[in-house]
Amino acid sequence: MLVSLNWLKQYVDIDHLAPQDLAEKITRSGIEVDAVIDRSQGMTNVVVGYVVSKEKHPDADKLNVCQVEVGEGDVRQIICGAPNVAAGQKVIVALPGARLPGGVKIKKAKMRGQESNGMICSLQELGIEGRVVPKDYADGIYVLPEDAVPGSDALELIGLRDTVLELGLTPNRSDALSMLGVAYEVAAILSQEVNLPEIQYNTTSEKAEDYIQVRVEAKENPLYAAKVVKNVKIAQSPLWLQHYLMAAGVRPHNNVVDITNYILMEYGQPLHAFDYDALKTNEIVVRLAKEGEKIITLDDQERTLKAHNLVITNGEEPVAIAGVMGGANSEVTSDTTTVVIEAAYFEGFSVRRTSKELGLRSDSSARFEKGVDPNRVLLAAERAAQLLQELAGGEVLEGTVAVDDLDKTPARVVVSPDFINARLGMKISLEDMLEILNRLKFDVEAANGFLIIDVPTRRQDIKIEEDIVEEIARLYGYDEIPMTLPVNYEQVGGLTSYQAKRRIARNVMEGAGLYQAVTYSLTSEELAQKFAFKAEATTKLLMPMSEERSILRQSLIPHLVETASYNVARKADSVALYEVGSVFLGQTAEELPYEEEHIALVISGKWVDNAWQGEKLTVDFFVAKGIVESLFEKLGLTERVTYEKATVEGLHPGQTAAILLDGEKVGLIGGLHPAERKKYDLKETFVAEINLQAILEAEVEEIVYKPIPRFPAITRDIALVLDRSTPAGEISEIIRKAGTKLLKDVKVFDVYEGDKMEADKKSVAFSLTYFNPERTLTDEEVVNAHEKVLKALAEAGAEVR
Template structure:
């Protein structure tokens, strides 16, 4: 909500109050002021000019040489606006003026002709193009003929003004109107407010003789007021009215439409003006649309309606979508002479549903959705009729055509001061509470020590006792609420073991050189189950943003690959990313999907790149495998970790493994299939994904530190010839099992295939370390343990010692 302080001053006296101070007071009372906008932008030396003469520039077809009276002199100005003409009153920036954006106006020569200033458009004065009337959107702005040359143009254009931008919470719909803001500011400043005086002369002709009204959907439209104004002269609005609308963020059109928008912003009650002659039937019927019925709205868009959408019709066809936007077939135009003013109460839920379905949100629908004041519906229509009589020369027909089944009863709330004080922890007197409620113009009586409140219908947010407590607290001052600490037995906060382990995972991966990524939980149908460790029925959105974001993911890898592709396409050749997040599997008893936390990573490009030392290493399977092993070691889970070659869709058939923890599959690691890499325009890319929830839920032994050993260890190396299909992990598991308690470490240090090794065979070399922390081992003990290892390898893996 944009609030012009100049407009606000018409209802409550804020003269002499600095806008910044006013904004601070409003914010402290509960409505946040997002920004303070100085509409003048510090401009000076911008005056009214009268174009006495306008001729074509002899050296430029699109330029005009203008002789402009600026009060103290007549000066020559070159202007290229298409709508410049002799006899106009225009806005002139004199030499020395500084316009918004830092543009400095100086004397200049254009194609050999002197120019002493600039004739301005509204956009050049800092007004947004979307707020400029269409007639002046492509050229300079023409002022009314009664303006005086040399006069300061900024006050004429309402630019000597400051606008406060409110960030309203959904419950404060009352502040979506200037009167609502006036009530609020009046309460803050302890001042009364001046409401508009509605007084006009009606003709002898009755509105009900000119217009018939029927409401066939009273549940969605319990109140409808129509007034008829004839002999209208459609023209530009007075400058003050256009200025107020532009300050409020509304584009001026003509006096009739501008009046309805003015009253909308003033009262918070949406209005609509129909051309009576275009209605054609002299009748208005409010009903639900027929399924598939169409209407072209004022934005020249054809919209298809559903059977529960409420429409205004002429008894035959729709002429407006109720509460949202009028139809083009009944629009007020330059030839309009008779106008029907619509002011109604439409059910908030109905308007919201319709607005969403037709894809159209307007100032009117925003207010109807939040609920308008039922006691202002008729008053707003009367105010519009008054202004049409004053500003458009209209003749208001006697009375109104009304259907009224709306309950306008005020909400009654009874509350005791003690109840308020107990909730706030304060000691506010009843007199102070009564004063606050009086300032807010909330009718209140003190009866038997209780506050009996008739909540005004303009305040739709006042329904229960707690609403009144909030009003008292915010107007008394939140800063006055005493600061206390809770008195109770409490324990200091901290991370749960699960949270602490998750932090270890993130710290390790970042320490290893990976960057954290955060991707969408929503994906496409094609990618929803790609690379999933576990598949289950997918969860689809009822109303997705797009097909690419329609299903909850079951793996983190696809979106990490998308992020990698995005970076590589922007010449970031080496990418290392990880993500911890939820995947969504099947459905729980409560109907929601089961969330399981996973961790995933992707690597591509170079892992080591030390150009100065001439050292370069590309990422490969073992880099990613090493990251997994390092992470599991930090978590104390390395002993139960195992890798097993696997065939997984979308992964390289020879460079992919399943990951097991204590015999249970917890993840995968490997290279993306070359076909998928080519599709994504990636080089060799490696990924891993682990069930983080399962990993972090495993109980681990407390970490114990052992003293530095005082006794030497003994190493033995063996080279084994085995079948090419036998994995090193299988051999290592056999060695560890057979080595007994003396075997402390096993490392693979060589793989050989070639000369002197039989075809279909390979040679793997292991280094084994034997050690006893209590004594020095003898050769006999080591030989005995080593023999057991060799026998186990021969029997269980058909391994042969390489000669």
């Protein structure tokens, strides 16, 4: 909702408040102000000009040389390219030195050899959105009324010396979808009264009922009223009305349509104007549409209706879709002389369903959906009649033709002050509560320890005691609610150890560059046990929606691989995903599947792609293993985890390993088999899956921090000739066991298999680190420790190169 403060001032006194201060008060009372918009946008030197003459530019077909008076006989030459500029017009002129929105600064210039001393402006150039600019001026300059005074402030004249508040309304606050609703809210905040519009007009001796009859056949419309205004003169609306509408985000059309839109924004009550002569009959019938019935709406689109859509007809054919949009066959045009004003109350559910089905949403439908004030329906029609008489010269016929079965009884809420204070945890006096409710214009009576409140019908959101609690709290001030500790404040909440570790696991994956995926727990019979490293009896649904989603999964990998394939098929050349989720194994004593939380990853494509360095690295087994090792390192399990060569159907036989924790299998890691990659149209792809529950529940010793070493370490490198089938991990374990307590670390740093090695042999190079935290090692100590390692390797059949 866009609220012009110049417009708001008509109903409540806000002159003493700066716009920012008012916005702060409104926000603190419960309606958030999303933006405070200065419509002048810092513009200067923008005045009214009078076009004395216009001639074609001698060297440009689309430019005109205009002589423009800008006040007190000051005539300046301005070059203008607008197609609608003409002599005798009053226009908006930005003089040299003027600043316009977007940082535009106007200077004297020459255009094709002709001097230009300013710019004749369109509304768009003054920062007004094109969608709200009147169609007559959408592609040219804006023409001011004849009584505009040259040299006067143009921004003041067209309403840009104004500030607009953009309210972010929640769906329950439909009352604030109108200027009067906002006025009631601001008046309550500032403890002021609301100045409602005075409605007075003269009527003719003719009666409306002699011109039009109303019949309601559908219960979805409990109130329908029509007023008739004759001899209206269709013209442009006064400048003040046009610019109030534009400030509210509504495009002006003509005085009749603008009046209905003005009242829509003022009262929050949608109205519609029919051309009486175009109705062709003297009756309006409100009924449900016939199945397949058609209507061309005001946007020139043909709409096909359903039997539950509510329509307004002339007794023969639809002339409007109730609460949504009028029909083109009864539209007010420049030839209209007699107008029928419709004011109605349509059920929100009916309007919403019709609007959604037709894909047609309007300001009217939005208000009917959320609920309008039943006591403003007829009042809005009277206000429209008044303005049609004042601004369109209309003659209002006596009376209103109406069918009224609408219950307008205010909702009654009974609540005790103790209930309010108990819910808020504070002590607000009865006097303060009554004062707040009176500021809100709620009829309230205190009796027998209770507040008996009749809620105005404009506040459709107030139904129960808790609604009154909210109203008291927000106007008393949320900042006034005291800060208190919970009763059991010593029981501080927090994450369990398992939850904290799970969060660490996610952080490791995301820190390595993987994106989290969430896949289905249900899968097909073919994929249910694929890649499962602990396959057990599966759990099938009794009534699955499809075969593809009929069995609970026992591995996360299959769906992650499918997700990778899906992304690659859509031009994502590199994919790195992980998932934390449950697998379902066997059955518990209650005949339910046992859930086990796992973590899995899939990586494919490039791992490093630094174009500026010309560096490109594709993923491999060791990238996946490095991510898994980082996870165990963060969880403090590195020393307890080992890897063993494994064979898993669907994974590459030479690039697959089982992951063991304390000798128990907790996961697997490997590359997809070439046949699997071809099936899913993937390049080199590697996967891993770990029983997250097992590793998070594993007991870990407390972290003991050690001081930074003061003494240097000594490294020894050895290259060993091994059988190709001998895992490097076995040799590493032999080295660790043979080394004395001085051996602190063993790493593989090179593997060679080539022409200079026998066909069934390989060379593996290890780096051994010796260190004593208490003193500097001697060469003799290192040699003795290293000799023990070499002896153990020789006994194991490893040959030193």
